[in-house]
Amino acid sequence: MALLTEQEKIAAVGSIRPIRSRNFALTVPALLLLVVFFILPVVSLLLRSVMEPEPGLQNYQALLGSTTYLKIFLNTFSVSALVTAVTLAIGFPVAWALAIMPKRWASIVFAVLLLSMWTNLLTRTYAWMVLLQRTGIINKTLMGLGLISEPLPLVNNLVGVTIGMTYIMLPFIILPLYGVIRKIDPAILQAAALCGATRWQALSRILIPLAAPGMVSGALMVFVMSLGYFVTPALLGGTANMMLAELIAQFVQSLVNWGMGGAAALVLLVVTLALYAVQLKLFGTARMEGR
Amino acid sequence: MTFLQIRGLRKDYGIVTAVRDVNLTVERGEFMTFLGPSGSGKSTTLYILAGFENPTAGDILLNGDSLISTPSHKRNIGMVFQRYTLFPHLSVGENIAFPLKVRRLPKAEIDAKVAKMLKLVRLEGFEDRKPAQMSGGQQQRVALARALAYDPPVLLMDEPLSALDKKLREEIQHEIRRIHQETEVTILYVTHDQEEALRLSDRIAVFSKGVIDQIGTGPELYANPATRFVAEFVGDSDFVDCRVLSAQNGRADIAVGSSLTIRGVPMHGRAAAGGAAALMLRPERLSLARGSVGQGSANLAATVTDITFLGSNIHVAAAAETGEALSVRLPFGHEAASSLSRGDTVSLGFDPASAHVFSA
Ligand SMILES: Nc1ncnc2c1ncn2[C@@H]1O[C@H](COP(=O)(O)OP(=O)(O)OP(=O)(O)O)[C@@H](O)[C@H]1O
Numbered sequence: 100m101a102l103l104t105e106q107e108k109i110a111a112v113g114s115i116r117p118i119r120s121r122n123f124a125l126t127v128p129a130l131l132l133l134v135v136f137f138i139l140p141v142v143s144l145l146l147r148s149v150m151e152p153e154p155g156l157q158n159y160q161a162l163l164g165s166t167t168y169l170k171i172f173l174n175t176f177s178v179s180a181l182v183t184a185v186t187l188a189i190g191f192p193v194a195w196a197l198a199i200m201p202k203r204w205a206s207i208v209f210a211v212l213l214l215s216m217w218t219n220l221l222t223r224t225y226a227w228m229v230l231l232q233r234t235g236i237i238n239k240t241l242m243g244l245g246l247i248s249e250p251l252p253l254v255n256n257l258v259g260v261t262i263g264m265t266y267i268m269l270p271f272i273i274l275p276l277y278g279v280i281r282k283i284d285p286a287i288l289q290a291a292a293l294c295g296a297t298r299w300q301a302l303s304r305i306l307i308p309l310a311a312p313g314m315v316s317g318a319l320m321v322f323v324m325s326l327g328y329f330v331t332p333a334l335l336g337g338t339a340n341m342m343l344a345e346l347i348a349q350f351v352q353s354l355v356n357w358g359m360g361g362a363a364a365l366v367l368l369v370v371t372l373a374l375y376a377v378q379l380k381l382f383g384t385a386r387m388e389g390r
Numbered sequence: 391m392t393f394l395q396i397r398g399l400r401k402d403y404g405i406v407t408a409v410r411d412v413n414l415t416v417e418r419g420e421f422m423t424f425l426g427p428s429g430s431g432k433s434t435t436l437y438i439l440a441g442f443e444n445p446t447a448g449d450i451l452l453n454g455d456s457l458i459s460t461p462s463h464k465r466n467i468g469m470v471f472q473r474y475t476l477f478p479h480l481s482v483g484e485n486i487a488f489p490l491k492v493r494r495l496p497k498a499e500i501d502a503k504v505a506k507m508l509k510l511v512r513l514e515g516f517e518d519r520k521p522a523q524m525s526g527g528q529q530q531r532v533a534l535a536r537a538l539a540y541d542p543p544v545l546l547m548d549e550p551l552s553a554l555d556k557k558l559r560e561e562i563q564h565e566i567r568r569i570h571q572e573t574e575v576t577i578l579y580v581t582h583d584q585e586e587a588l589r590l591s592d593r594i595a596v597f598s599k600g601v602i603d604q605i606g607t608g609p610e611l612y613a614n615p616a617t618r619f620v621a622e623f624v625g626d627s628d629f630v631d632c633r634v635l636s637a638q639n640g641r642a643d644i645a646v647g648s649s650l651t652i653r654g655v656p657m658h659g660r661a662a663a664g665g666a667a668a669l670m671l672r673p674e675r676l677s678l679a680r681g682s683v684g685q686g687s688a689n690l691a692a693t694v695t696d697i698t699f700l701g702s703n704i705h706v707a708a709a710a711e712t713g714e715a716l717s718v719r720l721p722f723g724h725e726a727a728s729s730l731s732r733g734d735t736v737s738l739g740f741d742p743a744s745a746h747v748f749s750a
């Protein structure tokens with residue numbers, strides 16, 4: 100159940116485009132689909148969050164007024180931010196390398212990326228569990244090499260969550276970044292070099308600003324997807340750093356408290372939409388050359 | 391000391407040799423153009439100078455010091471590219487300031503220099519525009535300003551005007567000439583347009599298939615082409631098949647067709663007596679007379695195939711007795727040309743000393 104919604108969300112987020120079609124009739128089936136499968140559940144959640152167990156805003160008060168829940172919010176945001184930062188830090192050089200490497204090699208790397216995306220999420224997360232656990236390959240290798248004497252705690256904590264989620268999020272940042280970097284004429288970087296810019300200056304003053312729209316949209320997508328992530332934090336994380344999706348699951352499944360669960364889900368939705376609004380405002384309509 | 395010296399330069403890409411045996415010296419302040427057809431190795435040579443490519447062999451000396459191991463960003467060389475390479479996210483002023491900012495010059499100095507450069511390329515008042523808001527010609531002028539802002543000893547230009555239309559191209563050629571005179575910067579310029587090369591350059595290096603065929607001033611190349619390729623590429627030319635009868639001291643006696651013998655034609659390349667060769671004539675140095683002139687003098691018999699009026703001159707196309715298509719350029723008002731019509735037999739005369747023979 101949770102798996103399916105993850106995948107659906109990925110697909111939906113990836114395909115948001117401004118509607119250009121003049122023929123409104125053609126959009127009716129899609130709009131209907133949206134109403135039935137998205138708007139209706141959201142509205143029903145909203146209703147339940149303000150109606151159960153009795154009408155009023157007490158669910159939101161409880162949620163936003165308790166330090167336990169606020170901690171979970173905070174943790175959700177900081178884990179998402181951390182994952183986004185690590186994903187960007189790894190994804191940028193990878194996207195750059197992909198953009199400049201010979202086409203044939205790049206398509207092999209892409210095949211690997213896509214293959215990993217198409218592999219079942221649960222399988223991939225369990226694979227990381229096997230790799231990261233106390234007796235896993237990573238700890239065994241490090242101990243075998245004599246680099247450590249005790250197994251490192253790599254799972255059931257922040258490290259495990261970050262590794263597992265970064266791995267899953269990487270394609271979502273590499274693909275948009277690859278798109279923008281590939282459009283940058285290499286001659287522009289050659290010009291920068293002849294102007295006297297070191298590699299670092301060319302990167303920070305030319306390449307990164309030119310890649311910024313791709314970085315922002317990729318980072319935002321990763322951040323938002325991370326906010327609502329369930330499987331990986333549940334399997335690789337510890338109890339100390341619970342994330343919002345786990346809380347919602349707990350409300351609904353263990354406590355059968357739809358009111359609280361709905362309130363938490365709506366807070367998440369509002370934050371997500373606000374972030375998209377910010378991105379659209381910054382990079383949506385304005386062209387980077389045109390201002 | 392020689393200002394810029396290129397010695398035995400060679401670049402291989404796998405089994406392809408892009409350039410080889412490039413030897414060249416450039417004086418300070420000179421305008422040197424690399425002229426040649428597509429794929430002849432002009433850009434490769436320029437890119438090695440810029441430090442984007444490492445040569446397979448050879449060396450580049452600037453004021454006696456080798457540049458080869460210096461990375462691009464430390465060479466202090468300016469370059470204007472064929473494609474538009476302004477930084478799209480920076481304004482015109484910021485683009486010109488970029489090389490000065492990475493050199494960490496004080497702000498006042500940068501501002502003064504940017505203003506000076508905008509004045510040099512006549513774009514005062516454009517500093518706040520983004521590159522996308524400028525025309526192609528304006529963008530290349532900004533690129534020129536950016537490349538000159540740090541007073542480079544050498545400016546490289548790789549077909550900077552090839553994306554512009556003819557009129558704009560001529561306008562900016564004038565600008566480039568003026569800027570060259572004002573700044574006295576040494577320029578290495580790449581083009582495949584002979585007119586552009588002749589108009590701009592002090593000297594021209596003619597590239598063909600990865601080697602330099604000849605280096606010289608425009609008039610030198612035109613009057614004394616070293617190879618058939620240079621003769622074809624610089625100016626218009628007519629070629630007639632011939633046979634070398636004897637050759638010595640750079641002059642040859644040749645036979646054209648069965649009946650015509652011409653003595654003392656400047657000879658290029660080696661040819662044994664009896665070997666096949668090509669006689670090269672310049673269309674505007676041919677004289678035209680109606681009918682046939684007596685045998686033995688330097689006269690080719692030909693039949694007129696077409697006559698075109700081109701304003702200040704008249705272009706006559708003719709077929710030589712031996713079959714080659716020839717063109718003749720006559721001044722407007724030329725007596726014989728006025729009554730000429732297709733199919734007429736004419737005699738084309740030339741001075742053997744101004745003709746050339748290239749061994750086949
Ligand atoms: N990176 C490369 N890899 C393989 N071959 C190359 C490479 N760059 C250039 N060449 C080859 O080297 C030769 C010279 O190329 P170069 O770009 O110097 O020509 P050019 O004179 O500048 O031509 P154009 O007028 O088309 O720009 C060509 O045959 C080209 O195919």
Ligand SMILES: [Mg+2]
Pocket residue numbers: 432433434548
């Ligand atoms: Mg070129």
